[in-house]
Amino acid sequence: MALWPMRHRMLVIGAAALVTALTVSACGSGGSAGGGGGSTAGGVRLVNAGKLTTCTHLQYEPFQFTRGSQTVGFDVDVIDLVAKKLGVKQEVVDIDFAAIKSGAVLSAGRCDVAAAGLTINDERRRNIDFSVPYFDATQALLARKGRGVTSLGDVKAKNLKLGAQASTTGLEYVKNKGFDPIEFADSSKELLGLETGQADVIVQDLPVALTWLKKPAIRAKYDVVARLDTGEQYGIGMKKGNAALSKAVDQVIEQARADGTYNALYKKWFGVEPSPAAAA
Structure with a gap:
């Protein structure tokens, strides 16, 4: 149509x-x-x-x-x-x-x-x-390439700083997994937090993370290291x-x-x- x-x-x-x-x-x-x-x-x-x-x-x-x-x-x-x-x-x-x-x-x-x-x-x-x-939603972890992170378990084991967007289900999900993430007001600030080292790994909706990775400067340094099937729907x-x-x-x-x-x-x-x- x-x-x-x-x-x-x-x-x-x-x-x-x-x-x-x-x-x-x-x-x-x-x-x-x-x-x-x-x-x-x-x-x-x-x-x-x-x-x-x-x-x-x-x-x-x-x-x-x-x-x-x-x-x-x-x-x-x-x-x-x-x-x-x-x-x-x-x-x-x-x-x-x-x-x-x-x-x-x-x-x-x-x-x-x-x-x-x-x-x-x-x-x-x-x-x-x-x-x-x-819309069927999936969460994702985004991290700098070479971090050796493939799961939330790795984030905890390596004592890495985890970031999440405030008021989101991604934030709630990682809190329920025992994390105390750094909260960012919106997705743009969350990505900036990753780029500036405020967070080592961030959790975000997969389509948003994949959209960021369409930009060559982001794709050269970062990657989706894990997908978290949370069963969410919009x-x-x-x-x-x-x-x-x-x-x-x-x-x-x-x-x-x-x-x-x-x-x-x-x-x-x-x-x-x-x-x-x-x-x-």
Whole structure:
């Protein structure tokens, strides 16, 4: 299925303090998504009329990142499919990841959906309604070549410094394995921490690590030394109880898998076709 041209998107830079203020000041308006929005086809109520507002956390290539004046990526393209179904344009808002995973920005009516490589788990389900899974995730260890590291066991045995991105499931995973990792605010700072020696090894989602390795300067010095199959799946987050929007998002994901659009987007951003199980 052919893909349409990328729409222009406005990037709004947010912060945790702003989210807190929004949470305090937001008041219910009787709509399924909060905020004073307008209805679209299918009866979906949006926080901003004529827009599907997406909260995300940059930079997280290839899922969401800036390219020139635009925000692009796999997650962005998936939500563009939802916006097209609703007959609106997508607007992307950059927000601290902790406020996204807690559901605060959704409850405050700051955005309609959260698309930020967001792993579905029971803790988050208490505050967020998730779509059907749209991506099977795997964690990875990235280290300087020649370190002799092939597992988390090697990291512990060699007493190496382990780094992880704050508020992520990768961080939780290694903590549950008995590590006390250095925490970095975002993926870019995490990679910089590896390059500057703040960490000897870092844990990150495999597609993000593989995207870093496409850059010759990174590939010359570093490598994925282990893959950690954590059984994670990503979902699109929405305010709890927003049944109309949840139904629309699920329909889009399922239709994209059925008609080949999902495979096309996957290959566009990851360079390969998804596995049969992931594409089903």
